[in-house]
Amino acid sequence: MLKKIKIYSSIIILLVIALLIFKSLSKSEVGDVSLGFFTLKDIKVSSLDDDKISGVTCHIASIEANLSLSDPSDSSISCRQTGDITPAMISTIDKSKSGEVVFKQSKSIFFKTMKVRRIYDAENQTLLYLSYTTKETDGSYKHSLSTVPLWGTKAYVDEVIKINN
Numbered sequence: 001m002l003k004k005i006k007i008y009s010s011i012i013i014l015l016v017i018a019l020l021i022f023k024s025l026s027k028s029e030v031g032d033v034s035l036g037f038f039t040l041k042d043i044k045v046s047s048l049d050d051d052k053i054s055g056v057t058c059h060i061a062s063i064e065a066n067l068s069l070s071d072p073s074d075s076s077i078s079c080r081q082t083g084d085i086t087p088a089m090i091s092t093i094d095k096s097k098s099g100e101v102v103f104k105q106s107k108s109i110f111f112k113t114m115k116v117r118r119i120y121d122a123e124n125q126t127l128l129y130l131s132y133t134t135k136e137t138d139g140s141y142k143h144s145l146s147t148v149p150l151w152g153t154k155a156y157v158d159e160v161i162k163i164n165n
Contacts, residue, residue: 030059041065048103048116052092055083056148058103058129062114075114077131079146085153095120099128125150125157 031045041063048058062075094100099119119128127150132143150156 031061035063050102050118052102053085053089053118053127055081055085055089055153056127056129057082058116058146060103060114060116060131074142075131075133075144077116077129077144077146079127079129079148081148081153085148085150085155087155087157090120090150090155093118093120095122099130102129121147125155 028046028048029044030047031043033043033045035041035043043061044064045059045061048060050056050058056079058077058079060075060077097119099117101115102118103116105114113134115132115134117130117132119130120126121128127148129146129148130143131145132141134141
């Protein structure tokens, strides 16, 4: 029995170490702000380029708790146009009401994931980027929203509305 406990505890320790190493190797990290001397929590800022809409870059700020099995669910997202957005790009995206996941990152070994979903608002010709976690925390699912209007891009469709007199 004692031998099994040692094996399981060794596996858990290795998983925690692997998780910490994986988090520290984030290639898209652009900022790291310590929350104080007596805490092991930091705010990490990462950049995310949309694979299908190359003219959009998002920045995500989230809290990471070193030496913890689960990061807090709080996060913030801000997306901006950083290049051309063309009609060809818009034609490749999922235009359903639920959109499509463009990014996901594990936030816990207990099945909590942070996802970023792109949703297209055709009526307002705007791309919406919704950041959320997949596990309820403190009675709610944490989420944040940012929008990128197509106004001023090649993808904007100038609709002429004719009014009959």
